[in-house]
Amino acid sequence: MDYKNTLLMPKTAFPMRGNLPNKEPIRQAEWEEKNLYQKSLKRTEDRPAFILHDGPPYANGDLHIGHALNKILKDFITRYKSMTGYYVPYVPGWDTHGLPIETALTKKKKINRKEMSVAEFRKLCAEYALEQVDNQRDQFKKLGIRGDWDNPYITLTKDYEAAQIKVFGEMAKKGYIYKGLKPVYWSPSSESALAEAEIEYYDKRSPSIYVAFEVTDGRGLLEAGDKIVIWTTTPWTIPANLGICIHPELEYVVVAVDGERYVVGQALLEMVAEELEWKDYQIVKTFTGEKADRIVARHPFYDRDSLVMLGNHVTTDAGTGCVHTAPGHGEDDFYVSKQYGIEVLCPVDEKGVFTEEAPGFTGLFYDKANKVITEKLEEVGALLKLQFITHSYPHDWRTKKPTIFRATAQWFASIKDFRQTILDEIKKVNWYPQWGETRLYNMVRDREDWCISRQRTWGVPIPVIYAEDQTPIITDETITHISNLFREHGSNIWFEWDAKDLLPEGFTSEHSPNGVFTKETDIMDVWFDSGSSHEAVLMGREDHYRPADIYLEGSDQYRGWFNSSLSTSVAVTGKAPYETVISHGFALDGEGRKMSKSLGNVIQPAKVQKQLGADILRLWVSSVDYQADVRISDDILKQISEAYRKIRNTIRFMLANLGDFNPSTDRIPYAELEEVDKYMLHRFKKLVTDVRHSYENYEFSPVFHQIHNFCAVDLSSFYLDFAKDILYIEAADNKRRRSIQTGYYEILTALVKLLTPIIPHTADEVWEYIPETEEESVQLTDIPNPEEMPDFQEIAEKWDHFMLVRDDVLKALEEARNEKVIGKSLEAKLIIMPKDGQTKQVLESIDELHQYLIVSEVDLVQKLDDGKKYTYVDVHVDKHPGEKCERCWVASHTVGEVSEHPTLCSRCATIVKENNLV
Structure with a gap:
């Protein structure tokens, strides 16, 4: 039978098979049709709000694995919170201004900017950006990310730009915004100023030179003809040299070598002597830096002075202890020179080419000028040594090309004016991981000013009107008016309307007696765009949710969005825009290498979704320690x-x-x-x-x-x-x-x-x-x-102990299998001797013990001489002598006891008979 x-x-x-690549799109369509996101909000509308504010990805190109990691992590949190007592609206966003979109149009789309007006080009930028938003939105939705996809925030929208102008105005009102001449990171490849957040460091091969500056007025300390030795890896800045900085508290020495007298820092003497191959040298004088203040040297090849100045930024980490100072090309140089009344000299234009202010080098690109300037130094006898080194050097994060420091007139946010408040707010935030607090704290602690102007086209205009005498006009009245105009018309009107039409009706200024006004042509740093989202989004929607519960982004955003959001929020409100900051690492390949097309190790989210399914990618995100690189x-x-x-x-x-x-x-x-x-x-x-x-x-x-x-x-x-x-x-x-x-x-x-x-x-x-x-x-x-x-805590101890005993029994069964005593465990009969009172009590109290051990029979004995010895029990495994029941496969002595069912054990025969199963 x-x-x-x-x-x-x-x-x-x-x-059994998920068939995820085919089923997920169908299910996502069902979610959209059923409007599950809105239903989840409706279900929880009476609960406390929990806001994870989305840091906007840049709207350009397909998603990479870092995008997927970021958005999936956010989705974990918003979904979980929605299912544990919170009302969780999630508004995704996009960053849409900046150079990459300009470049995409001019290079990929072959748009000729010179054939159209600024406003026309900006309209094309906006169209392109919105196309990218649609593309990325579709890819995010395919990863199962739930949110208000029909109403995202986009930094190019009228409402967003109007809110950003409001943030700028509030900061200006408090005196935090100013225009000034100062060295900033400058990208010749982008022809624009850059913020620190837009700098990446890559190795660069540079000339390393030691140069002698001859003293002309030693002020009784040094002799005319003594030579102060500087070291630099940027020979191209020598034409801009106006001074030499030394540290007031460091010891300096005058060294006699081969009939010449050189000045270097005492702590660096041995290293310099080795580099310059000074075989026999003699220290003829020692002095502290403060005594050399305002000694005058001569520029190596120009007929002008190079003033010795005191600066606390001078270190003995490298070089000579005497620092070449060009106030137009270095931040420390700028501040020290300013204290000494030295005007800025910046003989390099926006393309990185020398101007007429650098005679002999006019028209040369700064990097190519390195060789020519070095040759000039050698010609005049000032070059002591030239070699080449490879070192970490700042690059434009978009073009990947080297940057320079260049003094230009820029708009700045004076972080130092409210820096202490920022530092205090940092301490109030919850940081995951904890080191994020220290990282951002140290960045802010050392920060002076934030350069917020860019010499580009595609971005939010700096809303400043100039009077006839070039006095900037930034008032509550003008800012409110411009903000309202942007809200109604969009920021393109800045490039379409005349300056007077952007001012309130009837506006007059004592600085413009003839009623003539002009507009600022620079745009705002894109970090100011995204950094204003706390005003445009958290405070711009129906419910006001500032501060957000969480900001979650990659670890590069400590210098980016975390930083700019904190700066603008503290400036406007005195408070951080977030209560918790979470950062994640970068996605690497299986060997820990950065992904690149050249290595062929790029994993694309869309490809994973199509081959394996979004849930597999999501499960991968859940499996990694995301706070480190993954x-x-x-x-x-x-x-x-x-x-x-x-x-x-x-x-x-x-x-x-x-x-x-x-x-x-x-x-x-x-x-x-x-x-x-x-x-x-x-x-x-x-x-x-x-x-x-x-x-x-x-x-x-x-x-x-x-x-x-x-x-x-x-x-x-x-x-x-x-x-x-x-x-x-x-x-x-x-x-x-x-x-x-x-x-x-x-x-x-x-x-x-x-x-x-x-x-x-x-x-x-x-x-x-x-x-x-x-x-x-x-x-x-x-x-x-x-x-x-x-x-059910009262039974936990008993069954926890049973599970430990079970581990012993499983070892015994495995050994018996290996020894060919049994095949499957149901062939086994176990004789078990408990080794302690608790084990004995537990095993004796469990009915049908053999079922839980998946064997056919278990005998408990007081003594067992030939059993395998384990932690809690000794165990002897035999092959069960009974026959195998055809129905339950358990070996039993009772097989055949019921004559109507001769191949069944008595248990199965009873079940079959009593339930009329045959």
Whole structure:
């Protein structure tokens, strides 16, 4: 007789394979059709708000893996918070101004800017930017990111630009905005000033030269003809030299070498002597730097003085202790020279080419001038040594080409005026990781001014009108008027209207007696754009949410968005715009290398989504320690896919064994559950506690590992495994069977909720197969609160101890298999001797012990001479002498006892007879 049909085998339509690349787009369309984002807001509208403010990615090109890492992390948080007691609107944003879009139009689109007006070109920039927004928005949505995609914030919109003008005006009103001549990072390749946030450091090969400046007035300390030695890696700045800085407290020496007398810092003498190959030198004088103040030297090849000045920025880390000073090409140089009344000289134009202020080098590009200037120094006998070094050098982060320091008239935000308030606010913020506080604190502590003007076209104009005498006009009246004009017409009117038309009607100024006005032509730094989002977005929507609960971006944003947002917010409100800052690392390949097309190691999110599915990419994000740099490769994604399959198959097994379970009628009350089911619910409650704790601390890697481990160990290796002998074999309404199904049901429904923030596509799919779920999506439910879950602590110690004993037994069974004593564990009969009182008590108290150990029989004995010895028990494994039951596969002495069913054990025969299964 075939008894297969008498078994209650698992049945489910839930597919074994996820087929994610094909199913996810369908599910995303359903989410959009059902308007799940708005429904989630409606469901939670009476709860406290939780705001994660989106740092805007730049609207240019397809998403890279860093974009995916960032947005998925944010989605974990917003989804989790929405399911744990909060109202969580999420407004995605885009940064849309700046050079890359200008470059894309001129190079990729072949747009000739000279054939059109500024306003016409800006309109093309806006169109291009919005195309990029649409492209990136579609790719973000395919990653399962939930948010207000129909109403994002975009930095080029009228409302946004109007709010940004308001921020500028408030800062100007408080005296934080000024225009001045000062050396700033300048990019000849972009022909624009740059902020520190726009600087990246790469290795560069540069000439390293030692130059002698001859003293003409030693002020009684030095002799005429003594030579002060400087060292520089920028020979091109020598034509701009106006002085030499020394430290007032350092010791300096005059050294006699080969009939010449040289001045260097005493601490650097040995190194300089070695570099310049001074074989026999003699120190003829020692003095402190302060005594050499205002000594005069002569420029090596121009007929002008080079004044010795005192500067605390001078160090003995490298060089000679005497620092070449060109106030037009260095920040320290500028400030020191200013104290000495020395005017700025900047003989290099916006393209990096020497002007007529550098006779002999006019028309040369600064970098190419290095060789010519070095040759000139050698010609006049001032060059002591030339060699080449490779060192870290600032580059334009967009063009990847070297920058220079160049003094120009720029608009600045005076950070130093409110720096202490910023530092105080930094200490109030929660930082993940903690070192983020120190990093930003140190950046702000050393910051003087922020150059906010750019000599570009595509951006928000600096809203300054100039009077006839060039006095800048920035008043509450003009700022409010311009802000309102931008809100109504957009910022393009700045380039379309005359200056007088941008002023309030009837506006007059004593500085413009003839009523003539002109406009500022520079635009604002794009970091001022995005840094104003706390005003434009957090305060610009229906509900006011400043400060935001969280800003979360890559670690490069300490110098970028975290910094600019903090500066503008503190300037305007006196407070930080965020309560918590979280940063993540960069995505590297499997070997820890930066991704690049040349290496062929680029992993594209769209490709992963099409090949494996967005949930696999999301699961990868959850698996890594994102606060450090993270690795991704095909092999790593393959491992993640295996983990996904384990989780999915565990869920599928539970679903399949709930095929005949009706929660309304079949659920066993908690108090009446079997002990093992209570124990598994206890174990699961601990999982919920741990997972929620990890989520609350924004630690997603523990969430992944805790859930994966629970599925693999607690469920698959134990609860789902031993239960087959009950779920398949017993009658449908058997209480032990319904008890296990109750445990499965409780664990499954809660487990899916725990997984929803991480793999929402799969979670929603599972939700559709769980019996009697009322909500249309698991996203519209709450993650269980462990405090509201049943507590079975009283049995935990007993079953925890059993699990330790079980580990001993599993070792014994494995050894028996290796020794060919048994094949499958159901062939085994175990003789177990407990080694202590607790173990004896635990094992004697468990009915059907053999089922939990998945063997056919267990005998407990007081003494065992030939057993394998383990921690808690000694174990002897025999092959069971009984016959194998055709129905349950358990070896039993009772097979054949019931004559009508000679191939069944008495247990199976009774089940079959009493339930009329044949």
